[in-house]
Amino acid sequence: MKIKKxxxxxxxxxxxxxTMVIACDSCGSIGLKDGDVLKVSPFITGKYAARVAILEVVCAGAEVICLTNTICNEMDPTGKAIIQGIEEELKEAxxxxxxxxxxxxENFSTVMTGLGITAVGLVETKKLKVNNIKGEALLVALGQPKVGQEVLNTRQEEHVGYGTIKQLLxxxxxxxxxxxGSKGILYEMQELARNNRLHLTVYDHIGIDINKSAGPSTVVIAAVSANYFSKWNIAGTMVLLGKVSLEALASQ
Structure with missing residues (x-):
């Protein structure tokens, strides 16, 4: 058995x-307890924390088979609300x-909301969409980077949806x-290029903040062929970010 990150x-x-695909996310200080910084229902906490882990697994091409919630608070009322939020996100997905x-x-009282989520999925290895770029690809952002209260104050269509992901897959x-996630679009583009051993070219005047946190994965980056992009028929907010290619690698 081979394991890699x-x-x-x-x-x-x-x-x-x-192939088994495992992803996790953590969330702290977001809820309705006295020590929480962002005051929202624990339902929202559970929903959006689950979204991050679910998207990681689904975007890799895998089917989610198990999801764990490690809630650092009492079951009633905080835990129940968090679980309801998780169940709502699973339904949307x-x-x-x-x-x-x-x-x-259940042993100690808590003053701050805390949650960990782990998602486990399975995929046919030949369908795994990880380190899968064939020499060159255009990089496209779908959705808008939102974090904190912005996530709740913006229209749902500004967050990439599961229907779009399924269409792309x-x-x-x-x-x-x-x-x-929290490290922003540019960081993820750099990681994508590095893992595929390709050169990253970021276009000028993109019109989107590529350094801003995308919070609960309100944005995804799709690496697509130029031919696919020319026939693009995906709904929602879309921005062409740049490309990855073999160009310039020989001189490095």
């Missing part, structure tokens, strides 16, 4: 045909046949899909 993913080769398990803190000319 790529970006925020852990990949486990189960056999020649199947179209995931129903899944093991949902977790734990809560169906085309072999979409080589990789990378959820963007």
């Amino acid at each position: 790529v970006r925020d993913l852990t990949l486990v080769d189960l056999d020649q045909d199947k 179209g995931i129903s046949e899944i093991v949902l398990t977790g734990s809560t803190e 169906q085309d072999e000319k979409v080589y990789e899909i990378i959820p963007v």
